[in-house]
Structure formats: structure tokens, C-alpha cells
Amino acid sequence: MKLVVVGGVAAGLSAASRARRLDPAAEILVLEKGSRISWGACGLPYLIEGQVSSMDELVVYPREFFEKERNIRIRTQAEVTAVRHGARELILANGERIPYDRLVWAAGARPAHRPHSERVFHLHSDTDGERLNGFLERERPRTAAVVGGGYIGLETATALRARGLMVRLFHDATTLLNREDAWLTQRVVERLEQCGVEVRLNEPADPDRVEADVVIDATGLRPNVEILAEAGAALGRTGALAVDEYQETSLRGVFAAGDCCEARHIVSGRAVWIPLGTTANRMGRVAGANAAGRRERFPGVAGTSIVRVAGLGVGVTGLSQQQARREGFSPVEAVIEARERARYFFGRRLAVQLVADRTSGRLLGGAALGDQGVLARIDTLAAALAARMTVEDLAGLDLAYAPPYSTVMDPLLVAAQQLLRML
Ligand code: FAD
Secondary structure (H helix, E strand, O other), rough: OOEEEEEHHHHHHHHHHHHHHHHHOOOEEOOOOOOOOOHHHHHHHHHHHOOOOOOOHHHHHOOOHHHHHHHOOOOOHHHHHEEEEEEEEEEOOOEEEEEOOEEEEOOOOEOOOOOOOEEEOOOOHHHHHHHHHHHHHHHOOHHHHHEOOOOOHHHHHHHHHHOOOOOEEOOOOOOOOOOOOOOHHHHHHHHHHHHEEEOOOOOOOOOOOOOOOEEEOOOEEOEEEEEHHHHOEOOOOOEEOOOOOOOOOOOOEEEEOOOOOOEEOOOOOOOOOOHHHHHHHHHHHHHHHHHHOOOOOOEEEOOOOEEEOOOOEEEEOOHHHHHHHHHHEEEEEEEEEEEEEOOOHOOEEEEEEEEEEEOEEEEEEEEEEEEEOOHHHHHHHHHHHHHOHHHHHOOOOOOOOOOOOOOOOOOHHHHHHHHHHHO
């Protein structure tokens, strides 16, 4: 069996590795148009901040690992320009034809707009990170504008501020982080302003025109779907590739995974496009297994994510109250504040928000804001959403406690009890 994987990062390499484990005899080839594989874009803001000293530190596994240990062929600077599914072959930019029996499309996403000016940067690819870092070192800009209030914009604003620049953040909506949540936005804005970032909400800015020595265009992404769509693969309602629960596209034998495709939201049941590295890895494993002949299901996403904004941890999962209302639920929300661990262990404040459906009591989503304790709470809540728990189920959970780690009544349980009273 000849398996070809397009894209040599999170989804593509997870797929190739899983397929290899399940089918030791398969011929597996990964095609990557860039010159680097297996690197983590999640570390780019920390390259800008200075925590990471070079792009090489962001490489997860070296190329030799895949070639020698996993017997996976890797070709870099190999850009696929067309898929001829009838003939089961791919065409590369140099005209070469590559045959396949099964295909995994893991081509990711790209920034939605191309910058026109030399001082405007994206922070998406490995070369973006190197270019921006080079510019900062060479030109020593004093002022920066970040356009876009998603997590990449917020992380980059924080990183530039930590590097000593005066930073202004422009966002075209009144709420940040694609969450439609005034409470959460207010907390994040407070923190950004405390660390010296000027925040302009509801103020769309054109990255090419905004005044600053350096501009980061973080206005959004588009899935890389065109080549496969031209070959006949169906797109979903979000514009990303439509896949079934086995990660198979509408073309038989062609699977897709990662930022290029949609997923089913486990709370709303709808197809959504929430591109994240966690999802790309999980989807890639399923696509790789099924390309190797298995029938594994991808369980879906809750949009669980965590981001550090000027030292504030912000974790979200499931739906906000506004999103839940739009999905036809009748949501009710509780927000509490508690210490994340005992005072004598320097426990900082942790805010927890829970959203549930008034009619059924089912948990729909929530958020946690604070320090290190955010991760445990948001992950527990993500697990509760996957198990379709009610608020009562959550309030009855047996969670761990010792003074260095938590409080005897965990903040998540405090929030659940408050919500129970409201219900
Ligand atoms: P990609 O990583 O985009 O890889 C796709 C690859 O396909 C690319 O290397 C591309 O060159 C190649 N390709 C595209 N077209 C072709 C073609 N025609 N021929 C050959 N090759 C092609 N996610 C998190 O979960 N947590 C985080 O903290 C986080 N932080 C992030 C911070 C930043 C600054 C960025 C940019 C992203 C962050 N992400 C984070 C998102 C995460 O990096 C992506 O979701 C993940 O990389 C997606 O993996 P992928 O394999 O689907 O796509």
C-alpha cells in the first residue's frame, strides 16, 4: 500500500507515524513544501519573547527520526500543486507525478491576508518567526501594532511588550478570543493594560496602514483546501474540508486532518472549524489509522484551549453563554472567584465560569482565568463535557486536594454549586 501524506507538521506526521505502527509494510511518503518538518508553531510567540533562542528549539523530532526509526520517507520543498484522484496521483510544482493508493491531506491553514508592506508580519510559518525576529533585532522598532484579538494576537502583543516595545492591540469586535464573552474580555483587557498594552476594541485596523514601526497581522486564517477541492473533495459549511467521523473526505481513500478540515463540536453537534495543534494531532492519528485500514472514529472537539496573556492564564472549553443561546440552548451562567490553593502557599485568585442548560442541567462550557491552576480546571471541565455531565454530576466529583495544589473545596466545585443553586 502506498500512502502519501501532504503536510509535514502536526497532523501529517501524526498520521504517518500511526499508519506505520499499524502497517509495517506500507510505503509511506510525506511531502512538505517548506524546508522544515515536525516543528511547533505554538512556540513562535516565545521565540519573539526571548524564552526560545532559535527555531531549532521548536523542532519536535528531527527528520532522521522519521526516516531511520519509523521508515517514513520525507521530501521537503516538495509542493503539491494538483491531485488527480481518478488516476490516484499527485502533481508537484516541478511537474513530477507521485502515485498513491491512499492519501492524507494535512496541508494546514494560512493567514487570510497577504501583507503589502515590509514592516507588516504574520506569525504563522517558521519563516515568519525568523523574519520577524530578524527585523526586531536589526531595526529595533519602538512601537508595535497588533491587529487581531484571537489568541495569536494576544500572545504576540504580550511577547512584544515583554521585549520592551510600546504595543497597541486593535480588534474589530467588542469581545476577544472568539468567545463573545464580555466578562472574559474585561478581565483580559485589564491585564493587558496593566502590563502596558493599549487595547482598542471594536476598532478594525488595516495592517498595511496602521501607524507603528512594526505591525503584526493576526486577523485570521484560511484552511488550505483549494487543491483538494479542485480534485472534487467537498467543503463543509465553514469553508474547511468536510470529513466524516473516520476523517475521510468525500473522495474515497482520501483522508484529511488538522487545520485544513472541520470537526464536529461535541456540545452543539455542529461542524465547526477551530484550528488547534491539539486537534491536529488527534485527528492525524485517526486519519493515519484509517488510511492503514482501520475504522477508528474521531470523537470531536470542544474547542478546549489555554493561552497565557500577560501572565494571566485563560482557559476555555465548550460554549460561552452567547454561543450556547445561538445554538438553541437556554443557558444560565455562574462566575465565581476563589483561591487556587491555600493562602500560605501563595494561592492566587482563580475565576471560574460555568455555563449550563437551564432545561436539562447539562454542562455546556466555561472558562477559567488565573495562574497555573487554570489548566486542571479547564481540562476537568472538558472531560465533563465529553461525558455529557450535568451540573449536579460535576458538583459531586471527587477531586484531589492538598494545600500546595488546591483548596479543600475546589474552585470548580464551588462554581458548580453556585450554578446548581441558580438552576
Ligand atoms: P500546519 O502545522 O499548518 O502544517 C501544514 C503543513 O503543510 C505546512 O508545513 C505547509 O507548508 C504544508 N503544506 C501546505 N500546502 C502544501 C502543499 N500544497 N504541498 C506540500 N505541503 C504543503 N495550537 C494549540 O493547540 N496550542 C497553542 O498554544 C498554539 N499556539 C500557536 C501559536 C502560533 C503563533 C500559531 C501560528 C499556531 C498555534 N497553534 C496552537 C496552532 C497549531 O500550531 C496548529 O493548529 C497546528 O500547527 C496545525 O497543524 P497542521 O498539521 O494541521 O497544519
